[in-house]
Amino acid sequence: MTPLTFQQNILAWFDQYGRKDLPWQQNFTATKDEKPYRVWLSEIMLQQTQVATATPYFNTFIEKFPDMTSLANAPVDEVLHLWSGLGYYARARNLHKTAQMIAERESFPDTLDELLELPGIGLSTAGAILSIAFNKSQPILDGNVKRVLTRFKAIAGHPSNSAVNKELWALSRQLTPIARVADYTQAIMDLGATLCTRSKPACHICPLKTACLARLGGNVASFPTPKSAKALPIKQLVFLLLTVRRFFCLLPQI
DNA sequence: AAAGCGTGGAT
């Protein structure tokens, strides 16, 4: 299956079944930088966090801080308070710091280098912002994409392994289209979140089923390769064995 | 390179 076919299959599936009504995908006007603001805010909240968990927090933040300026001008304590319960609190501090940095600018940064300088934005989040908010062709590699790609190409080894990670990035880059990249990025995440799930994936209705190597090999459940059980630390102990010799029994009784 | 960071959901 060529990259083009891969993209066409995923996009056709997205048009019919993709998620288009998530809170950060709607209810905003075309006001300048309102879209990247929402995409950025949602992407930060969604790091290692499920959609259902992040959603109420996103709605609260949008209500309290409808734009970058209001977030930048808020006391960091208020941001932290509204973040409480979401976890990974460094994200909230970085969010606030980044808001202040971007508020100083003319517009929301739209290049990879600029985005990577901002605290809390790594390669994948930068790719998500560029593709979803600006429709610029840039790959992502989040948990969903890792799951889809390790299965599609039957890539063994835990994704945290640097060689595996590098291979996955190369593959993601190779498969990311030039056109309709915003839809594509959302599509491959939707695929991973709704069909190509960790357990009980719905392979029978997957748009990639005819070429998915894991499925063709009947191996879907073994991808991504589970993290090998951490070797238990080996402790060496010296035992002092005390034995009661018969000889003690011969001592005079007191 | 590997570990730390938070909480809630799924098995």
Place this chain on the structure above:
DNA sequence: TATCCAAGCTT
């Protein structure tokens, strides 16, 4: 109940 893991980034 215990374990693994989730729209990762930072040090």
